Amino acid sequence: MRTIEWRDDGVYIIDQTKLPRKLVMIRCKDHNRLALAIERMEIRGAPAIGVAAAMGLALVAKNSKGRTLDEIKERLNRASERLRATRPTARNLFWALERMRKVWEGATDPSDLVNNVIREADEVAEEDVRMCKAIGRNGATLVSDGDRILTYCNAGGLACVEYGTAMGVIRSAFESGKKIFVYAAETRPLLQGARLTTFELKSEGIPFKLITDNMIGYIMQKGLINKVVVGADRITRRGDIFNKIGTYGIALMAKAHGIPFYAAAPTSSVDLSVKAEEVIIEERKPEEVTHIANVRIAPEGVDVLNPAFDLTPGELVSGIITEKGVLYPPYNLSGLLGQGH
Ligand code: MRU
Numbered sequence: 039m040r041t042i043e044w045r046d047d048g049v050y051i052i053d054q055t056k057l058p059r060k061l062v063m064i065r066c067k068d069h070n071r072l073a074l075a076i077e078r079m080e081i082r083g084a085p086a087i088g089v090a091a092a093m094g095l096a097l098v099a100k101n102s103k104g105r106t107l108d109e110i111k112e113r114l115n116r117a118s119e120r121l122r123a124t125r126p127t128a129r130n131l132f133w134a135l136e137r138m139r140k141v142w143e144g145a146t147d148p149s150d151l152v153n154n155v156i157r158e159a160d161e162v163a164e165e166d167v168r169m170c171k172a173i174g175r176n177g178a179t180l181v182s183d184g185d186r187i188l189t190y191c192n193a194g195g196l197a198c199v200e201y202g203t204a205m206g207v208i209r210s211a212f213e214s215g216k217k218i219f220v221y222a223a224e225t226r227p228l229l230q231g232a233r234l235t236t237f238e239l240k241s242e243g244i245p246f247k248l249i250t251d252n253m254i255g256y257i258m259q260k261g262l263i264n265k266v267v268v269g270a271d272r273i274t275r276r277g278d279i280f281n282k283i284g285t286y287g288i289a290l291m292a293k294a295h296g297i298p299f300y301a302a303a304p305t306s307s308v309d310l311s312v313k314a315e316e317v318i319i320e321e322r323k324p325e326e327v328t329h330i331a332n333v334r335i336a337p338e339g340v341d342v343l344n345p346a347f348d349l350t351p352g353e354l355v356s357g358i359i360t361e362k363g364v365l366y367p368p369y370n371l372s373g374l375l376g377q378g379h
Pocket of ligand 1: 346
């Protein structure tokens with residue numbers, strides 16, 4: 039099953055806020071509904087929100103049939119601004135919007151424009167599947183029989199179109215017959231690890247245990263894990279990794295225990311244009327911290343800090359697994375990106 043699908047009557051997404059209790063799809067008839075879905079995290083994960091943005095633009099094109107060239111371009115420009123404003127940290131969203139813009143900017147015929155925009159969105163989705171499988175294959179070479187791997191948040195099929203990045207590495211190693219064991223950390227505040235990663239591990243039949251985030255130091259000290267594999271929302275030229283809040287602490291603990299820490303991501307997460315300090319870390323609403331599953335756990339009126347991502351400096355990252363291969367420190371990602379980035 040795919041996280042996001044283009045169908046005749048709209049774009050269908052799995053509502054990830056309902057998992058694992060209910061597996062339901064949301065039909066998005068226009069880009070505004072997809073933008074809302076990204077904000078509400080009904081669809082989430084860096085590659086998936088890039089694909090959602092591309093499909094949102096494809097809906098704009100599809101719903102603009104019969105309009106003039108200038109009208110369609112104007113509609114696409116406005117929709118692109120709306121989608122751009124949804125979440126600030128993952129590079130893939132902006133990557134997808136920029137890639138789609140190139141398709142309509144040079145267009146001279148309205149019906150070609152519409153068809154090309156729809157085709158490009160489809161290609162963004164299909165490419166994600168291919169990239170994740172390649173990440174999986176490349177990363178699996180780092181995994182040995184008997185490995186006990188910690189993963190964090192959800193960098194699985196649900197965060198992409200269907201295969202996953204960090205989970206792609208785990209799946210690929212498992213599919214190749216390696217006996218591995220996974221520890222999935224719950225990932226407060228929104229529990230993507232507990233709700234989504236365990237859902238995927240369970241359906242794949244991969245042996246695992248769920249732990250709370252504050253157990254990680256203990257299980258490392260006990261020697262229960264020997265590798266960490268996480269995803270990434272944005273990677274700088276120097277190999278600095280932006281990923282779910284808490285990743286930095288895990289990388290520090292891994293370093294202290296001599297455990298290799300890998301980040302797996304497609305090159306669409308790489309951003310050569312920014313320095314780490316320029317990346318905007320999304321701040322989300324206080325209720326995500328004061329409540330769990332809509333139940334208040336903190337007193338009324340407490341002040342809350344809720345950054346959604348953190349920065350893990352490249353020095354703490356043992357390897358970056360991409361669809362093009364595995365990179366090792368000291369990082370310089372300049373040569374990695376080809377056309378279209
Ligand atoms: O806030 P989220 O759930 O969108 O954050 C997701 C993550 O941090 C993932 O680890 C990252 O997007 C990589 S997903 C392949």
